[in-house]
Amino acid sequence: MEDAAEGARMSRKPLIWMYHSIDEYDHDPHKVTVTPDRFDRQLTWLRRRGLRGVSMRELLAAPSPRGLVGLTFDDGYADFAATAVPILARHGFTATVFALPGLFGGHNRWDDPAPRKDLMTAEQVREVADAGMEVASHGMTHVALPAVDDAALKEEVTRSRELLAEVVGGPVDGFAYAYGALGDREVAAVREAGYAYAVATWPTARDDPHALPRTYIGDTTGPLMLRVREARHRLVWR
Numbered sequence: 001m002e003d004a005a006e007g008a009r010m011s012r013k014p015l016i017w018m019y020h021s022i023d024e025y026d027h028d029p030h031k032v033t034v035t036p037d038r039f040d041r042q043l044t045w046l047r048r049r050g051l052r053g054v055s056m057r058e059l060l061a062a063p064s065p066r067g068l069v070g071l072t073f074d075d076g077y078a079d080f081a082a083t084a085v086p087i088l089a090r091h092g093f094t095a096t097v098f099a100l101p102g103l104f105g106g107h108n109r110w111d112d113p114a115p116r117k118d119l120m121t122a123e124q125v126r127e128v129a130d131a132g133m134e135v136a137s138h139g140m141t142h143v144a145l146p147a148v149d150d151a152a153l154k155e156e157v158t159r160s161r162e163l164l165a166e167v168v169g170g171p172v173d174g175f176a177y178a179y180g181a182l183g184d185r186e187v188a189a190v191r192e193a194g195y196a197y198a199v200a201t202w203p204t205a206r207d208d209p210h211a212l213p214r215t216y217i218g219d220t221t222g223p224l225m226l227r228v229r230e231a232r233h234r235l236v237w238r
Contacts, residue, residue: 014065015233016056016199018214021077021117022084029114032075034219036083043091045223053093055134056174060197060209071095072199072214074138074176075108078118081128094132098176098199099125101163102140110142110178122167129168136174137161137195144181145189153186158193174198175210187211 020032022039034042046053046069053071054062062068071088073080076099088095097120100106105121108114120128129135139145139156140163148156157175164172173196177186180201187210190198198210215229 013213014059014068014070015230016070016072016212016214017217018201019073019217020075021079023079027115030111031218036087038219040087042217042221042226043087043093045226047091053095055094056096056197057134058094073097076100076120076138078120078124081120081124085128085131085133096134096136096174097128098136098138099164100138100140100142101160125167135164135168135172136176137164137172138176139178142178144179145177145186146181146183153189157189161193177201182211
C-alpha cells in the first residue's frame with residue numbers, strides 16, 4: 001500500500017522545462033542561452049509529440065498535466081520579450097517568466113564578467129503579461145536566499161511579489177529560487193508570502209508545491225536528449 005501511495009503522490013509532478021535566455025551568442029560560459037532557431041525547433045518537437053507548452057499557472061490549474069509541459073524562463077531577460085514571446089506565439093504556446101523587479105532595466109550583474117544581458121523593463125514586463133504570458137517572481141535582486149537574514153529574505157520574497165503585482169495589474173502566483181538555493185526557511189517564507197507555487201532549479205526530495213522540480217533545457221538539447229529527459233522525468237516522478 002505504501003508503494004501505491006508513493007506512486008500516486010509522484011504522479012502529480014508535472015513536466016516543467018527551465019530556460020533562461022533566448023538569443024544569439026558567441027560566448028556563454030554559464031550555458032543559459034538558447035538560440036532562437038534551436039528554441040523554435042524544441043517547441044516544434046513538443047507540437048509533433050502532441051504536447052503543448054503552457055505557463056505554470058495554466059499547467060497547475062489543469063485537471064491533469066497530461067499533454068502539457070510547463071515552460072519557464074528565469075531572470076527576466078529582455079530577450080524574453082523581444083525574441084521568446086514571438087516564437088511562443090507562433091506555436092500557440094504560453095510560458096512563465098520569473099522577473100526581478102529590483103533590477104528592472106538593469107543587467108545580469110550576478111554573472112559578471114560573463115557576457116552582459118539586459119533585463120526587462122517594467123514596461124516590457126507589462127507587455128508580456130498583456131500578451132498572455134504569466135509573470136512571476138525571481139526575488140528582488142537575484143540573491144541566494146539561504147545566505148541572507150530574515151529581513152532581506154522577506155524583502156526578496158514579499159516585496160518582489162507586491163511590486164510585480166502593481167506592474168501587471170493582477171496576482172503574482174509563482175516564485176523561482178535564484179540559483180535553485182532553498183531550505184526549510186526559504187520554502188516557508190515563500191509559502192507564507194502567499195505564492196501558490198514555487199519552482200526549484202534541480203529536482204529535490206521535497207513533495208511540496210513550493211519546490212517543484214524542473215528539467216534544464218539548453219542550446220545543445222536536441223531531439224534525442226529531449227526524449228531522454230522526458231523519459232527520465234516520467235521514470236522518477238510518475
